[in-house]
Amino acid sequence: MGSELERSFVQQLQENQNLIHKICRLYTDGEDAHKDLFQEITIQLWKAFPQFRGDSKFTTWAYRVGLNTAITLYRKKTKSINTIEFDGKLHKIDQDEYNYEEEEHIKLLYQAVQQLNDIEKALVFMYLEDKDYSEIAETLGISEVNARVKMNRIKGKLKTILNP
Amino acid sequence: MEELDLLKKDWKRNENKFPRVSEQEIYAMLHKNSTSVVKWIFLISIFEFAFFLALTLLLNDNTGTTKMESYLNDYTMIAITIIDYGIMVYFFCQFYINYKKITTTDKVKNLMSSILKTRKSVSNYIFVKISFIVILLIAMFILYFNNEPEMISTRHIAEEKGKVAMLYLVYFAAVTISVAVFAGMVWLFYRLIYGLLLKRLRKNYNELKKIDF
Numbered sequence: 382m383g384s385e386l387e388r389s390f391v392q393q394l395q396e397n398q399n400l401i402h403k404i405c406r407l408y409t410d411g412e413d414a415h416k417d418l419f420q421e422i423t424i425q426l427w428k429a430f431p432q433f434r435g436d437s438k439f440t441t442w443a444y445r446v447g448l449n450t451a452i453t454l455y456r457k458k459t460k461s462i463n464t465i466e467f468d469g470k471l472h473k474i475d476q477d478e479y480n481y482e483e484e485e486h487i488k489l490l491y492q493a494v495q496q497l498n499d500i501e502k503a504l505v506f507m508y509l510e511d512k513d514y515s516e517i518a519e520t521l522g523i524s525e526v527n528a529r530v531k532m533n534r535i536k537g538k539l540k541t542i543l544n545p
Numbered sequence: 546m547e548e549l550d551l552l553k554k555d556w557k558r559n560e561n562k563f564p565r566v567s568e569q570e571i572y573a574m575l576h577k578n579s580t581s582v583v584k585w586i587f588l589i590s591i592f593e594f595a596f597f598l599a600l601t602l603l604l605n606d607n608t609g610t611t612k613m614e615s616y617l618n619d620y621t622m623i624a625i626t627i628i629d630y631g632i633m634v635y636f637f638c639q640f641y642i643n644y645k646k647i648t649t650t651d652k653v654k655n656l657m658s659s660i661l662k663t664r665k666s667v668s669n670y671i672f673v674k675i676s677f678i679v680i681l682l683i684a685m686f687i688l689y690f691n692n693e694p695e696m697i698s699t700r701h702i703a704e705e706k707g708k709v710a711m712l713y714l715v716y717f718a719a720v721t722i723s724v725a726v727f728a729g730m731v732w733l734f735y736r737l738i739y740g741l742l743l744k745r746l747r748k749n750y751n752e753l754k755k756i757d758f
Contacts, residue, residue, distance in 0.1 A: 398566055402563035403556075419566065423571060423574045425579065425581065432650060446650060449649045453656055453746060454583055490555075491552070503653065509552065511553075521652060521753065522757075523756055524757060528756075536548065539549065
């Protein structure tokens with residue numbers, strides 16, 4: 382059953398699987414949901430693979446399919462968003478002082494990002510992946526200027542979540 | 546230091562700390578079923594087309610319709626049938642063309658818009674089909690009122706008692722209510738199915754539109 386194609390796909394995916402894990406990290410908040418989304422992205426990539434011609438890099442192509450799946454196609458099975466939000470609030474209570482450990486700070490940052498909406502997460506994801514604004518704009522289908530404006534707003538929003 | 550750059554540092558540091566998924570596991574995943582929204586929309590849409598096709602075939606065969614047919618001439622019946630199947634074929638083609646345009650390698654915004662368009666073509670179909678059924682129903686009731694011997698004799702009795710206006714009122718009120726209930730139920734049913742399915746997609750699409758005003 383197209384085993385040559387299948388083998389080449391599985392191999393490339395295996396090598397580049399971190400990319401999918403990273404998308405899952407931002408869009409899910411538990412081990413089960415992570416695995417679930419990972420599987421759905423894998424299925425969507427496989428379905429789109431025959432159209433992948435190799436004129437772009439496997440990763441660039443996979444970014445698109447992965448983000449499209451996370452934002453548009455994927456259906457969350459359980460909603461556990463509330464617990465995260467609650468957690469975030471709990472942490473905020475004892476953060477009167479501005480000096481906490483870096484690790485703690487990063488944990489809070491992740492929680493803040495989790496509170497963003499799906500589109501904002503996509504922008505953050507691509508920013509973290511060192512994509513430039515033209516690529517972010519191209520992937521999402523918006524203009525570069527607007528991508529830049531939105532990114533600045535997200536930075537502001539994260540600041541407010543962290544320092545209410 | 547910028548919050549996000551701090552996060553980026555950590556993001557890069559932990560890049561390789563995810564549990565590895567083996568090739569065997571990936572192979573296994575390829576043969577699992579997708580749970581994507583598009584798949585559900587596709588399945589439900591096919592079901593909708595099938596349902597209305599079945600309804601058309603069933604209605605052709607029931608005694609009520611045969612009775613109605615006797616009031617109409619052959620040409621009218623043929624015209625109705627042609628319109629009925631014409632609507633179906635036209636919308637099915639539209640649905641199929643739109644469905645084919647859905648591709649995960651498209652821009653996020655385009656993908657969303659093609660999914661919503663596909664959905665729109667099916668809901669347009671439902672809307673046209675329901676309107677068609679409602680018009681036929683109303684026509685049927687009017688024909689029944691004017692042609693059915695039982696109805697005519699009831700009307701004569703009412704005329705003798707001077708209560709024709711009352712009869713008209715009751716009859717048409719009953720028709721309106723039953724048609725409204727039928728249409729309302731179908732509408733509610735669709736709101737429920739697609740409301741659930743498309744809620745998140747719509748929300749994200751509006752969010753993107755808001756950015757790119």
